[in-house]
Amino acid sequence: MRNRQNVVYALVAAAVIAIVFGAFTISKGANGPVNQQQTSQTTQSHTSGEGSTKATDTADLAKLSYTSGKSAVVSVNNNRSTLNKNDWQRNHVIYSDLDNQNRTATANTAYLEAHNVANDSLRVRQYVRPTGWHQKMDDGQAIINRGHLIAYSLSGGIDQDGNYSPDNESGDQNNPKNLFTQTAFSNQTLQTIYESKVRNALRDGKKVIYQAQAIFEGDNEMANGVHLQAISTDGQLNFNVYIFNVQPDYQFDYATGRSKVDRDMNVPTPDTSPEY
Incomplete structure (x- = not known):
């Protein structure tokens, strides 16, 4: 047992x-x-996801189509800039080279401070003809502009090589690396809202990184829109938007830049847009 x-x-x-x-x-x-x-x-x-996102940002924006009556401004990345505020080291602008079609298809990036707010009285007549340039008048008003990526008003003292000189009071003018065919509405009613935000930050003594890129789809001569983003070194200014290159009452063939009247094309004016 x-x-x-x-x-x-x-x-x-x-x-x-x-x-x-x-x-x-x-x-x-x-x-x-x-x-x-x-x-x-x-x-x-x-x-892999981050790499894919960075690689397809521009391509994804280029595929966006504007719908009449909708806002012509789209937030990107929840309106948060992807720029690194710690990259601000010195006052200058990086003007990217034109692509093989003479387009400003690569972003221009500006590292700005207060003295870059330009003297507006020093503006001169613009004569550069960017790709897709086919001017048309509507009741005596031009429907397209030579749009600056880095605004004249934000580039005081910066020469065409992107370097700052205190002896130069003018902003950027007639620089082929900084101009694209832009509708008057996109330029004067929409983009100016965000340029004003940067200007105000500079006047408040902030240092700002500001980037602008014309977005072209394929081999189009006229940009479908412009991608703008900015961040101040203190983080208080921070935006990231895409603006459609559209004009009320007109349709554009972005392959060539030519336009035709379309009175059904309605583009709302934002409440924050300045009046001229």
């Missing part, structure tokens, strides 16, 4: 040891290599 009990005890002890050892092995497998693999997969997915 005692021998039988000893055998039973031995079997029970062996079973307990096996269960404990098995649980330890399963636990090690579940929390060790499997988690490492899951972490690795998550990291790769996250990194």
Whole structure:
């Protein structure tokens, strides 16, 4: 009888040891290599997603189509800039080279401070003809402008190489690397809202990084819109928007820049737009 009990005890002890050892092995497998693999997969997915987003931002914006009656301003990234405020090191502007079609298709980036608010009285007549330039008048008013990526009013003292000189009181003018064919409405009614935000920040003594990029779809000669974003070094100024290159009462062939009258084209004016 005692021998039988000893055998039973031995079997029970062996079973307990096996269960404990098995649980330890399963636990090690579940929390060790499997988690490492899951972490690795998550990291790769996250990194790939960020890369994909950065690579497709411009392409995605170029595919957007404007619908009559809707707002011509679209928030990008929840209206939060993707610029790094710590990149502000010195006062200058990076004017990107024209592409192989002579378009301003790459972003221009300005590192600005208070003295860059330009003297408006020094403006001169613009003569550069950017791609897609086909002027048309409506009741004596031009429907397209030579749109500045970095506004004249924000580029005081900056030469066409992007360097600042205190002896230069004028803003950027007739710089092919900074001009694109832009509708009068997009320029004077919409883009000016965001340029004013930057100007006001500079007048308040802030340092600002401001970036503007004309967005072209494919080989189009006229930009579909313009992507604007800015951030001040204190983070108080922060926006990121896309503005459609549209004009009330007109439709554009963005492949060529030519236009035709369309009285059904309604583009609302934002409440914050200045009056001229």
